[in-house]
Amino acid sequence: MALLEVEGLRVRFDTEDGPLQAVDGVSLSVEAGRVLGIVGESGSGKSVTALATMGLVPGRIEGRARFEGRDLLALSPEEMRRVRGHEIAIVFQDPLSSLHPFYRVGRQLAEAVRVHQDVSRRAARARAVELLGLVGVPEPAERVDAYPHQLSGGMRQRAMIAMALANDPRLLIADEPTTALDVTVQAQILALLRRLQEERGMAIVIITHDLGVVAELADDVAVMYAGQIVERAPVERLFAAPEHPYTWGLLRSMPRLDVPRERELVPIPGRPPSLVHPPGGCRFHPRCPYVRDPHREVEPALEPVPGDEGHAVACLLDPATRRRLWREPAP
Amino acid sequence: MAGYLARRLLWVVALLLAVSAITFAIFYTLPSADPAAMRAGRQPTPQLIAQVRENLGLDQPVYVQYWRYMRDLVLHFDFGFSYQSNAPVREQILDRLPATLSLTGGAVVLWLAIGLPVGVISAVRRRRWPDRLAMGLALVAISAPVYWLGLVALYLFADDIGRFPLLPGANSYEPISQDPAAWLGSLVLPWLVLAASFAAFYARLLRANLLEAMSEDYIRTARAKGLPERQVVLRHGMRAAITPIVTVVGLDVGILLGGAVLVETVFNVPGIGRLAYDAIRTADLPVIQGTVLFGAFFIVVANLVVDLAYAWIDPRVRTA
Amino acid sequence: MSALVEVRGLRRRFGRVTAVDGVSFDVRPGETLGIVGESGSGKTTTARLMLRLLHADAGEVRFAGEDVTRAGRARLKALRREMQMIFQDPYSSLNPRRSVGSIVAEPFAVHGLLTGPGERRRAVQELMERVGLGAEHYNRFPHEFSGGQRQRVGLARALALSPRLIVADEPVSALDVSIQAQILNLLRDLRREEGIALVLISHDLSVVRHMSDRVAVMHAGRIVELADADRLYASPEHEYTRRLLQSVPRLAPSSPSSS
Secondary structure, three states, rough: OOOOOEEEEEEEEEEEEEEEEEEEEEEEEEEOOOOOEEEOOOOOOOHHHHHHHOOOOOOEEEEEEEEEEEEEOOHHHHHHHHHEEEEOOEEEOHHHHHHHOOHHHHHHHHHHHHHHHOOOHHHHHHHHHHHHHHOOOOOOHOOOOOOOOOOHHHHHHHHHHHHHHHHOOOOOEOOOOOOOOOHHHHHHHHHHHHHHHHHHEEEEEEEEEEEEHHHHOOEEEEEEEEEEEEEEEEEEHHHHHHOOOOHHHHHHHHOOOOOOOOOOOOOOOOOOOOOOOOOOOOOOHHOOOOOOOHHOOOOOOOOEOOOOOOEEEEOOHHHHHHHHEEEEEOO | HHHHHHHHHHHHHHHHHHHHHHHHHHHOOOOOHHHHHOOOOOOOHHHHHHHHHHOOOOOHHHHHHHHHHHHHHHHHOOOOOOOOOOOOOHHHHHHHHHHHHHHHHHHHHHHHHHHHHHHHHHHOOOHHHHHHHHHHHHHHHHHHHHHHHHHHHHHEEEEEOOOOOOOOOOOOOOOOOHHHHHHHHHHHHHHHHHHHHHHHHHHHHHHHHHHHHHHHHHHHHHHHOOHHHHHHHHHHHHHHHHHHHHHHHHHHHHHHOOOHHHOOOHOOOOOOHHHHHHHHHHOOHHHHHHHHHHHHHHHHHHHHHHEEEEEHHHHHHHOO | OOOOOEEEEEEEEEEOOOEEEEEEEEOOOOOOOEEOOOOOOOOHHHHHHHOOOOOOOOEEEEEEOEEEEOOOHHHHHHHHHEEEEEEEOOOOOOOOOOHHHHHHHHHHHHOOOOOOHHHHHHHHHHHHOOOOOHHHHHOHHHHOOOHHHHHHHHHHHOOOOOOOOEEEOOOOOOOOHHHHHHHHHHHHHHHHOOOOEEEEEEEEHHHHHHHHEEEEEOOEEEEEEEEHHHHHHOOOOHHHHHHHHHOOOOOOOOOOOOO
C-alpha cells in the first residue's frame, strides 16, 4: 500500500473573475521511502496539490488523499492538525519569510517539538540543538539562539528542514525548497535531503519547476500542466523517453550543460492558460505543435504507456506517433 | 548604544529649547489679551496697567524676557510665577499632575483592554457580523468629537443632572489619597469617554495589522507545524502585529500626559490640560510656557521609550 | 578590433561591504559577454556601474574610447543613447501608470527625436512588432500583460535608440521556463540582426553558456575567471568556477536524437 494515495483531487478557488479550478482531477501516489517530484510552471497547480492534502489551502476541495489508509481530507480539523508537523511535515520555499522574524530559531524549533510531544522546555531545546546538528548547521549550540535574519540563506533553509524533521515525519513535502537559494547552496540542500531520506527511510514529495532538481533527487516524477497531471514516470524514463508534448517542450526549451552550446532552444509557443477559462479538450492544445482537431474537444485521460512500466501519459496522440515525433527534430 | 542614547538626549534638549522659543514667539506675535491689563483688575487706569506691566517685567524687550525665563529655568528649575495668581508655576503644575496621570493611566488601561480584543476578534472573524458591527461602532466612536461624547455621557449618567444617575458627574474629582472610592467613581465617566475614541482607533489599527500579519508566510509555517489556530493567531500573528500598536500607545500617552484638555474641561478634572486652557484664556504666559514645556517633555521622552521598545520587539532593528 | 567597452579597476563600497573590488574586462563590438555569479558576487552592481547608474568609487568605464565615468551631463546623455539596460523584474521595471506605447516612446521623447506628426507612434509600433508584440497593444497598460510580454516591452524600449550595447540584468530569472526560451531567442535574434553587443548577467550557468561568446565568473566582488564560453565550461581553471559547475543539477542523459 502506498504511503500517500491521492485520488481525483479537485481544488477550486472563488476569485473576482469567477471560479478558478487550480487542481482538476489529480491522482498520484507516493511510496514509502521514495521521492516523488512534481514538476510544473507557475499556475500548474503543483503547490496547491500538495498543500491541499494538508488542509493548508482555502477553497473547495474534493477527492481523497489517503495517508496510510486514512483519508486526510475527511479528517476533522483537530485530527488534521495532529498530523501536520508530525507524520507529514512541510518545508517551504523562502526561509526568510517562512520563519517568524521575531523569534529565535531554536525557539521555533522547540515549538515544533512541543506541539506534538509532551516534553519540557529544556528537552525541547536540546532536541532543537540536536536537529540543527543533524542538518549540518555548524556549532548548533550557538546557532540555536540566532534570529532568522542573522543566518545565511542556506543555514535558514537547513533550519527549516530541521524544524520539519522535529517529530520524525514519514512524509516530507518540500515546496520549491531551493528556488530562493544560490546554486552552490542548492546543491548542498539537495544532497542533505537525499542523505536524510536514505537515513530515515522518509518519503519526500518535492515540488519544483526545475527539471534538474527533479533529476537529482526524485525517483518518480509527475508533470503538471493547468491543474492536471499530463505525464507520470520513473525519473530515468521521463528523461529517456518522455511521452507528452509539454514535457518535450520543457526539455527542448531549457538550456543545458550537457548538450552542445549551439543547440537552439525551442520555446513552447504561447502562454500558460487561464485557469478560470481553461481551453476545451486537451488543455495543452493551443500550444501544442502536433495538435489535431479532436484534441480541441476531447479531454485526454492519464493512460499507461504500453510496454513501459510505471509510465503514464495524458495525450490523445497514439503511442507510435508519439515515439516517432520525439525522435524527430523539433518542428 | 550609549552613543545612541547620548545623541537622543541631546536632541531632547534641543527640541525643548526650540519649543520654548516658539511658544514665546507665538505669544508675542499673535493677538491676545494683555496680561498686564488682566492682572490689573477691573477698570484699571492706564497708569496702573503700566505699573503692573513693569512689575511683571513685561516692559522689557522680548529677548530679555526670554533670556530671563530660560536662565531661571535651567539654573533653578524655576518656571516663574503666574501672572494671574502669583503662584509659582512649578508648584501649580506638580499639583495638577496626579489628576492628569490618573486620567491618562486609567484611560490607557481601558482602551487597550477594550480595543485590542475587539481588534483581534474582528480580524479573525473578518467580514462576519462581529467584525462589521465592531468596525461600524468604531467608526462612530472615532468620528464623534470627544467633548460631545463627554457631554452626552454627563447628560445620561451624571448623578446630578443625568437621566440615569449612576456615576459621579463633573466637578467631583477627589485625589486618591483622600478618598479612593470617590477617586475611582469620579474618573469612570472621563475614562470611558476618553477611552472610547482611542479604543476604536486601536481596534481598527490592530485589525488591519493583524490581517496583514496573518497573510505572511510564517503563519503558514506555524499552521504546517500543527499549531492550534489560537496559538497561531496569538503567538505568531499578534507578536508581529503589535509593533505599530506599541509605537502609537507610547505617542498617545505622551500626548495625553501633556493634558487632555477637552475631557478635563468637560468633567472639570483639575489636570494639566485644564490648567493650560485657563492660562491661555487669561494670557498667563508663564503658566502657558510651563504646561507647553511639560507636554513637550513627555512627548519627547515617550518617543525615546517607543524607539527603544521597538528595538526590543523587532530584533531586526537592533542590528541596523 | 578595439573593444566597444573597456572597464578598468571598478570599485564600489556600500558601507562596510565592498561590492565590486577592482573589476576589469572588455566588451567587443557585437559579442555577448556573460557575467555569472551568485548573490553578493557584485554582478548587478557592476552592471549599474557600467552605465553609470551608480557612482564608482574608483576605476573607469570607456565606451568607444570615451570616458563614461567622468563624462559631463550632455555627453553622458548622448552616451546613454548607445548603452541601454533591461532589468530583472518585469513587474516593477515598467511604470504602471503609463501605457506601454508611451513607455517605449519615452526614449525618443527624452532625446527630442522623431518630433514629426505620428513619427514616434510609427517607430514604436515597429519596435513592438520586432519584439513580438502586436502593434495593437500600444494603448494597453503593463498590468494587462504577462511577465514575458513585459520583458518584451522593456526590450523594445531598450532598442528604441538603436544602442550598440545592451546590458541585461537577469532578464529571464523571473519568468517561467517555457517563456524564458522565447525571450532568450529574441535576444539572440536581435543580436544577430543588429550586431548589438550584449552583457548578460545571470546566476543561471546554463543560460549564460547558451547565450555567451565569453564568460566572466564573479565572486565576492572580483572576476575570478574570464574565458571563451566553450573553454570555461569544458575545462574551468579556477576552483570557484569548478565548484559552481559541479553544483548545477545534471539532467539524466537523454536528448531527442539530433538530426
